[in-house]
Amino acid sequence: MLHQQKLRFSTTGRGTYNITRQITETIEKSGIKSGICQLFLQHTSASLILCENADKTVQEDLETYMTKLVKDGDSMYKHNDEGPDDMAAHIRTVLTQSSMSIPIYKGRCDLGRWQGIFLWEHRTNCHKRNISVTIIGEA
């Protein structure tokens, strides 16, 4: 069995957005009970991560860390047409993921207890972000 659909998210600036509920609902609607749910973010300046879902300071610290690791507007960048966050967003994407698969086990999204799925917007402006979802498995 195979189920495909697109999910669209609106982001309101740099930061992580918990999309676990939308992914879980998409899996439930597919009717697939065992298999994998492949998520693919169709952009090069935002990414997908799995991270702690309970304490919001984890997400804040993650952002603080990444802002220090990949400097906006670094003078070494040649690519800066869209502003100081342009090249930084591409690098942040490469250091995380655009493509990941989540297992579906006994009818549910088989995340660990503390795991959430997050869309990480790396641009400072608002964006529309598309995820291509492919679910493969058995009913």
Add this chain to the structure above:
Amino acid sequence: MLHQQKLRFSTTGRGTYNITRQITETIEKSGIKSGICQLFLQHTSASLILCENADKTVQEDLETYMTKLVKDGDSMYKHNDEGPDDMAAHIRTVLTQSSMSIPIYKGRCDLGRWQGIFLWEHRTNCHKRNISVTIIGEA
């Protein structure tokens, strides 16, 4: 054909653990000869990597590098309930992977000659770590 099972590993502190044999055996037992083996670590303070399997200094250097890149107990972290390695472990996880797929080709786990699959424990204490394995393919 679809095969699912859980693997459980005990870690004895920060470092990488070669789990290639356990994954290879799980694939062999599944009876699936062509397809993919999807590995999903159900935790946010440990991760999965593919890395050189022969010289143990590679794993030591990797640890040395990561310890420098992501400082334990950095004063910029707000999230430190479980000690100085708490937030560092979440960041190290995000910079590596929790989800990866390995091809199964002509009846075997199709790793390159020097590739090993490692569970990377990022916490300094002992932990139990679960991997959800989903194998999809043909016999």
Add this chain to the structure above:
Amino acid sequence: MLHQQKLRFSTTGRGTYNITRQITETIEKSGIKSGICQLFLQHTSASLILCENADKTVQEDLETYMTKLVKDGDSMYKHNDEGPDDMAAHIRTVLTQSSMSIPIYKGRCDLGRWQGIFLWEHRTNCHKRNISVTIIGEA
């Protein structure tokens, strides 16, 4: 339906190589119209990334950034048998990906408009690099 094949690439030194066309053609030849294309690079000193495909300065900046983040010949490395780029190449691989899946949707490789698939050679010498491709889905 399942299709498997190996792709072989020759690299001519450190840098990113756009392999989108070869992947797209492999998907088209498979006859699979909906599903996933799993790419697996069988090496520990090169990696796979999804990145901006239009402006070549993005790839140049990415290289500049990574060269600064992971220093060649760092005195902290014990593993340096094959030269100053040896251990750096392993670290660069771990910080990016060796395994990724691309969705196939309505008969085509469902990349975003600005996304390209790149093989990133991390060694300074020429190499032959193998990708194990597994396509699973429906015709």
